[in-house]
Amino acid sequence: MSNQLSGAPGNLSPIRIERAEKRDKSLLPWPPRPVYHSGGTDAPRRPAAGAVTWNITTACNYRCSYCTQQFLEDRKRLLKDATAFIAAFSRLPGRWEIKMSGGEPFTHPALCEIAEGLRRQNHLVSVVTNFSASRERLKAFLDASGSSLRVFSASFHAEYAGRNNQEFTAFVEKCRWMAGHLDAEASFNVTCVATRDNLAQLTDYAETFARAGVTFKVQPEKRDREVIEYTDEEQELLLSLGGHNMTGVIAPDFSGQPCWAGALYFTLDDRGHAWRCYPARRFRRQYLGNFLSPDFRLARGPTPCLYSYCNCTVPIERGMTPGTCAREMEHTSNWKRPARWGVTTK
Numbered sequence: 001m002s003n004q005l006s007g008a009p010g011n012l013s014p015i016r017i018e019r020a021e022k023r024d025k026s027l028l029p030w031p032p033r034p035v036y037h038s039g040g041t042d043a044p045r046r047p048a049a050g051a052v053t054w055n056i057t058t059a060c061n062y063r064c065s066y067c068t069q070q071f072l073e074d075r076k077r078l079l080k081d082a083t084a085f086i087a088a089f090s091r092l093p094g095r096w097e098i099k100m101s102g103g104e105p106f107t108h109p110a111l112c113e114i115a116e117g118l119r120r121q122n123h124l125v126s127v128v129t130n131f132s133a134s135r136e137r138l139k140a141f142l143d144a145s146g147s148s149l150r151v152f153s154a155s156f157h158a159e160y161a162g163r164n165n166q167e168f169t170a171f172v173e174k175c176r177w178m179a180g181h182l183d184a185e186a187s188f189n190v191t192c193v194a195t196r197d198n199l200a201q202l203t204d205y206a207e208t209f210a211r212a213g214v215t216f217k218v219q220p221e222k223r224d225r226e227v228i229e230y231t232d233e234e235q236e237l238l239l240s241l242g243g244h245n246m247t248g249v250i251a252p253d254f255s256g257q258p259c260w261a262g263a264l265y266f267t268l269d270d271r272g273h274a275w276r277c278y279p280a281r282r283f284r285r286q287y288l289g290n291f292l293s294p295d296f297r298l299a300r301g302p303t304p305c306l307y308s309y310c311n312c313t314v315p316i317e318r319g320m321t322p323g324t325c326a327r328e329m330e331h332t333s334n335w336k337r338p339a340r341w342g343v344t345t346k
């Protein structure tokens, strides 16, 4: 596929796009014109379904030392009008996977009602949780999501759920219980942030979860929103455990390459603000409008990535970014490139 449109900014580097954008605001209007080839790469095929990562609350019952949200001004916000959001989701074209996170989504009293509302609209439901909710509440969520549930992701936070063997054993047992209650179409996984305190235990954790039949994924720690500077040995360890969420890399850089985010993926907050992806939200660019209002606009196709670090594994795993990233971001690129370099998409 090589359908680059004449006049579209497909062959420009992100820096040149930025300069051009400053020079001529009309060059990158929102929604932008689709670009199917840029940065020497074709866009992947159009994914069958869209995906949203939705932070439904900033509230959380934990206070992890490495939490990327610890500097938010308000960590008690809950989305207020669930009905308005459900109505907005009904306006999305086709079937979408709505991945709810927070904060901690199970602190939201309307979580089950939201899941049920999305199911009734034939959307798919996924969730990321610290897994501290009671089994009764977890079961109520499973009942509300029904066969629409796709991914149940439990974050293992050793500072709260692994302070001793008893806590860790209880967490693993709860994982087994959850995996045993899922529909065949749904998947369950455990994620763990690779903090310096955790690094020595990661291999043991991975082996324990493997014995329990549970998929275990590591996530690089971020400080000031950038991946911390792991040593070469630490990077080798993370790669041996699959890289960030098993994408095969730690901090991929797709800049300049075409990505479907903005057209078939976006990130949404509890107030309705929608951005192309997390880096877009961070840099306050490529704003899609407020999801609840008529000014919300999806892009019409793939467009070049403008960011040098993609931490959005949802669009990566769903085949919305090119199959191979251009490179690892600068400060994770100093070690020997592994033979299986690249991001596997499915």
Ligand code: SF4
Residues within 6 Å of the ligand: 060, 061, 062, 063, 064, 066, 067, 068, 069, 102, 103, 104, 130, 155, 157
């Ligand atoms: S559980 Fe997640 S949201 Fe809550 S403090 Fe820990 S990292 Fe932050």
Ligand code: SF4
Residues within 6 Å of the ligand: 254, 255, 259, 260, 261, 276, 277, 278, 279, 280, 304, 305, 306, 307, 309, 310, 311, 312, 315, 321
């Ligand atoms: S940062 Fe990732 S999700 Fe965002 S546009 Fe770039 S490749 Fe796509």
